[in-house]
Amino acid sequence: MRSRGWAGLTPSSDEEAISRILTAVDEEVAEHGPGIRLADVARRLGVTRQTVYRYFPNADALLIASSMRAVNGFIDQVAEHANGLNDPVTAVVECVSFGVENLSGDPQLESLLTRRNEGEPVTSLTSDTAIAFCLSVFHRLDVDWKLHGFDTAALSELAEMTLRTVQSLLTDPGERPHDGLALRRFVARWLGPAILYPRLTALRIHERQASPD
Structure with a gap:
């Protein structure tokens, strides 16, 4: 699991990282609809797109x-x-x-x-x-x-x-x-x-x- 970013609150496990990514997805969908971009999810989490790509290949x-x-x-x-x-x-x-x-x-x-x-x-x-x-x-x-x-x-x-x-x-x-x-x-x-x-x-x-x- 990558330790950089995450707005200063690094997940303790891959499971927690995935959960936080999916929570960010839910928030993006609630605010902007289902046409989300992976970059927007990464920005919300305070991580790079590469960090999100490690867990999910696309939007x-x-x-x-x-x-x-x-x-x-x-x-x-x-x-x-x-x-x-x-x-x-x-x-x-x-x-x-x-x-x-x-x-x-x-x-x-x-x-x-x-x-x-x-x-x-x-x-x-x-x-x-x-x-x-x-x-x-x-x-x-x-x-x-x-x-x-x-x-x-x-x-x-x-x-x-x-x-x-x-x-x-x-x-x-x-x-x-x-x-x-x-x-x-x-x-x-x-x-x-x-x-x-x-x-x-x-x-x-x-x-x-x-x-x-």
């Missing part, structure tokens, strides 16, 4: 890391909201709907999901990190995933499909965006069958194995 990486830090608290909210739901369709539909309703209109998230630099794709919610966050929510739900036919691979695929649904609804809500009960019906109608598929497949395999030749 997008700063924004993503800042969003992921905020997601930790959001995961707690989602898990608490879906507490007591043991049906996988009901639980996932509620998680998706709650996420869309509470993340919609977030300027930092919307910028990340829609901004495209020349020759680069838009930021995806289906990165390994995002899927890991989604899986952490699934594991905190009162759902017996194994009972409903989900092994590790299937649950990871469901996490990806769930995140794709959330991203689609956030980036293109439509001329008449769904909300409330209408949103839940819409998600249940089209995502629900995918959630039921592993259990139905497992039952069919069991029936074939149990049938006499």
